[in-house]
Amino acid sequence: MLRFWPVWVLLLGGLLFWGLQRPDPEVLGSVRVGRPAPTFSLPVLAPYRDRFGPELGVGETLEKPVFLNIWASWCIPCRTEAPLLESFYRRYQDQVLVLGVNVQDREEEALKFIAQYGLSFPSVYDARGRIGIEYGYTGVPETFIISKERKVLARHIGELSESKLQEYLQQVRP
Amino acid sequence: MKRMRGWLLGLVLSPLLGALAQPVPNTPPPDFPPQVFEIARELRCPVCQGESAAESNAGIALEMRRIIAEQLEQGKSPAEIKQFFVERYGDWILFEPPARGLTLWVWLSPLLGLLLLGYGLWRHQARAKALAQAQAEGVSEEEIARLEAELDRR
Numbered sequence: 001m002l003r004f005w006p007v008w009v010l011l012l013g014g015l016l017f018w019g020l021q022r023p024d025p026e027v028l029g030s031v032r033v034g035r036p037a038p039t040f041s042l043p044v045l046a047p048y049r050d051r052f053g054p055e056l057g058v059g060e061t062l063e064k065p066v067f068l069n070i071w072a073s074w075c076i077p078c079r080t081e082a083p084l085l086e087s088f089y090r091r092y093q094d095q096v097l098v099l100g101v102n103v104q105d106r107e108e109e110a111l112k113f114i115a116q117y118g119l120s121f122p123s124v125y126d127a128r129g130r131i132g133i134e135y136g137y138t139g140v141p142e143t144f145i146i147s148k149e150r151k152v153l154a155r156h157i158g159e160l161s162e163s164k165l166q167e168y169l170q171q172v173r174p
Numbered sequence: 175m176k177r178m179r180g181w182l183l184g185l186v187l188s189p190l191l192g193a194l195a196q197p198v199p200n201t202p203p204p205d206f207p208p209q210v211f212e213i214a215r216e217l218r219c220p221v222c223q224g225e226s227a228a229e230s231n232a233g234i235a236l237e238m239r240r241i242i243a244e245q246l247e248q249g250k251s252p253a254e255i256k257q258f259f260v261e262r263y264g265d266w267i268l269f270e271p272p273a274r275g276l277t278l279w280v281w282l283s284p285l286l287g288l289l290l291l292g293y294g295l296w297r298h299q300a301r302a303k304a305l306a307q308a309q310a311e312g313v314s315e316e317e318i319a320r321l322e323a324e325l326d327r328r
Contacts, residue, residue, distance in 0.1 A: 031264040104233035128237050136262040137234075138220040 030136055030155040037066075037146045038134045042124035045102065047114055052122045056099065057131075058146065065172035067098045067165075068144040070132050071123075072105045073113035075140040077159040082117040088165050089121040096172060097121075103129035103140065147172050210242045213252050217259055218267050226269060 032038075041057035048056075058066060069085060071078040089098040100123030102110040107125055114123065126132065135144055136155075143156040145168045153171050156164060214228035219235040227238040238259070245255045259267045273281045 031261065128240070129234055130237060130241075133234065133237060133241065133262060136220075136264075138263075 030152070032136055032144070032152045033155060035152055037068075037144065037150050037152045038131075039150075040131050040134065042101070042126050042131065045107070045110060045114065045123045045125050047111070048122040056122055056124050058099075058150065060150070062146070062148050062150055063097070065096045065148050066144075066146040067096055067168065068101060068135070068146060069098060069160075070101045070103055070135075070137050070140055070142045070144075072103055072140045073109040074105065078113075078141045079117075081141050081159045082113070082119060084160060084162060084165070085121065086117060086119050088162075092169060093121070096169065099124070101126050101131055103127075103132045103137075143168075145171060148174070206239055206243050207246070209246060209252075210239050213242050213246075213255055214239050216256065216269050218263075218269055220263065220267070 037058050039058050039060055041055045041059070044052050044054060044056045058068065067085075069081075071081075085098055085100075089096075098121035100119070100121060102123050103126050105125075105127065107127070110123070110125065113119075129137075132142075135152075138157065141159060143160055144152055145154040145156070147153050154168060156168070211228045214235070215226045217227040217238060219225045219227045219230035219232055219238070221232050221234050222230045225235075227235045227242075229235075241258070242255055245258065250258075256268065265271055271280055
């Protein structure tokens with residue numbers, strides 16, 4: 001067996017190389033990617049009701065692409081991500097809808113979070129995280145990039161960055 | 175004598191009382207039927223490290239158990255319920271990966287390892303045997319006779 005050591009070295013080296021080829025760990029594959037985004041409608045959190053109505057979600061048809069951001073007030077990365085998402089939404093709200101889904105949280109804590117960061121993009125309340133399960137989420141924060149045609153283009157695990165947001169914006173632009 | 179009888183009774187009863195005082199292992203909390211936990215045990219908790227949806231106290235695991243309970247009430251089979259989660263999370267959500275595609279290798283690798291080990295042992299034995307035979311062929315008749323005589327003497 002040892003006579004074939006170059007073969008073994010090549011095999012193990014190949015396996016290591018294959019493992020290192022794994023794409024960005026923050027962009028994990030999802031069975032939802034490439035498929036239609038599940039539709040839902042959830043109660044809008046109080047500060048947004050005047051502008052967006054009592055319920056909001058992903059409908060059968062979309063007016064613009066949606067960046068569906070799953071968050072919770074107790075999540076530390078969500079705190080650093082919130083100002084970034086807010087400034088992104090202010091700049092590109094005519095092109096995309098940033099829709100927050102507050103999961104596994106208390107409503108009053110979510111409202112405090114929104115007030116603290118002055119978030120103007122709408123958020124809906126999903127206390128039990130059922131919509132998150134529908135999308136196959138694995139934690140918070142997690143963002144699903146949905147095209148205007150209601151197709152899930154990407155799933156982003158963890159905190160977003162400005163460069164990633166720009167990259168996703170390019171993906172959803174017609 | 176009475177004291178002795180009391181001791182004996184205590185000796186017999188103590189393990190029984192001890193057993194009664196112990197909580198029954200893996201008894202699910204009363205809110206869900208045991209079948210919910212049986213199914214949840216086969217599903218991964220998506221936010222945990224190596225815990226099943228039955229063991230974890232994370233909110234998402236609790237919600238998964240709720241979904242399982244609801245679907246059981248609707249008359250769905252365990253396979254249909256597991257498929258519900260596979261459609262949302264992929265095969266990854268199953269603790270026991272199905273034997274197809276890439277995961278087939280996970281199932282086949284122990285067998286493959288055993289076969290390779292068996293082949294290695296067989297080759298080693300065959301070589302050792304061939305070496306012993308070759309050495310035996312090189313021994314002259316005279317030497318064999320001398321060795322046999324030596325053995326007979328002992």
